[in-house]
Amino acid sequence: MTVNSRPARPVMLGQNQYGKAENRVVKITRDGATHHIKDLNVSVALSGDMEEVHYSGSNANVLPTDTTKNTVYAFAKEHGIESAEQFGIHLARHFVTSQEPIRTARIRIEEYAWERIEASDANSRFIGADEVKHSFVRKGQETRLTQITYDGERWEVVSGLKDLVVMNSTNSEFWGYVKDKYTTLKEAYDRILATEVSGRWRFNWTDDEQRMPNWEKSYEQVRKHMLQAFAETYSLSLQQTLYQMGARIINNRSEIDEVRFSLPNKHHFLVDLEPFGLKNDNEVYFAADRPYGLIEATVLRDGCEAKIPVDLTNL
Numbered sequence: 001m002t003v004n005s006r007p008a009r010p011v012m013l014g015q016n017q018y019g020k021a022e023n024r025v026v027k028i029t030r031d032g033a034t035h036h037i038k039d040l041n042v043s044v045a046l047s048g049d050m051e052e053v054h055y056s057g058s059n060a061n062v063l064p065t066d067t068t069k070n071t072v073y074a075f076a077k078e079h080g081i082e083s084a085e086q087f088g089i090h091l092a093r094h095f096v097t098s099q100e101p102i103r104t105a106r107i108r109i110e111e112y113a114w115e116r117i118e119a120s121d122a123n124s125r126f127i128g129a130d131e132v133k134h135s136f137v138r139k140g141q142e143t144r145l146t147q148i149t150y151d152g153e154r155w156e157v158v159s160g161l162k163d164l165v166v167m168n169s170t171n172s173e174f175w176g177y178v179k180d181k182y183t184t185l186k187e188a189y190d191r192i193l194a195t196e197v198s199g200r201w202r203f204n205w206t207d208d209e210q211r212m213p214n215w216e217k218s219y220e221q222v223r224k225h226m227l228q229a230f231a232e233t234y235s236l237s238l239q240q241t242l243y244q245m246g247a248r249i250i251n252n253r254s255e256i257d258e259v260r261f262s263l264p265n266k267h268h269f270l271v272d273l274e275p276f277g278l279k280n281d282n283e284v285y286f287a288a289d290r291p292y293g294l295i296e297a298t299v300l301r302d303g304c305e306a307k308i309p310v311d312l313t314n315l
């Protein structure tokens, strides 16, 4: 087989990366009869000296994507999965430090949470616990996310979540907005505020020498502050609520410098019941799935630079 030479015409290779995407890895840790589950979807993207494989087909610098998949599974055994962030850091460090041509590793991880199934009263007496130690139900709420990027010197860890649906059934208004000849929206003084939170937060941990955050605790705390801000803000707009959610995180979590949210306004429209001779006293709503207002913003610690991409679907 002939190996193609670099094209004579000035056609240049641009950004490139490769690796195995969506490696589903489930790790069971057995602590006697009590089992623990980590359920991840890990995507590896490597970049570096990869011109030749594109120009001539020489694979001399290419660690196969199949090997990157195997590494994910082997690392689950060798290092365990303490947190998605910790696992991603191990992988990124390994690829960059073990392969000379690989300069940057980006590891993206989705984590699916499981919770223990409650034991029946009879079984609970028998096993001496309220929960079955090896039986789980998938938590139907959010998917936890992280992205680790390492270039051999500096780390960037951006974590977050998606698909977390929340609702306030009161304490939300929307009025005083611009009205032009196309405006039909009625001002609302007591409306439902609902959204499906997609959020990302960037840690200020950037190098090995600095103390690493406790990733599991950080996630739980960020989630708690974010939800409390959503619940406790008397909202005059979803924009105001978003800012409060971000500010609450920045003010309470010193390990985080930047937060970005993408919040679809899940509109709930009061149904006109008058044709049926009924009064709708803010009780019956039509939950519209589209179109939806889409409110997106970054909240930053003062003096910090925004680095999370504007479009969260790109992260």
Ligand SMILES: O=c1[nH]c(=O)c2[nH]c(=O)[nH]c2[nH]1
Binding pocket: 174, 185, 236, 237, 238, 239, 265, 293
């Ligand atoms: O919280 C809101 N922000 C808006 O910008 C907006 N626009 C709109 O029609 N409804 C809403 N609600």
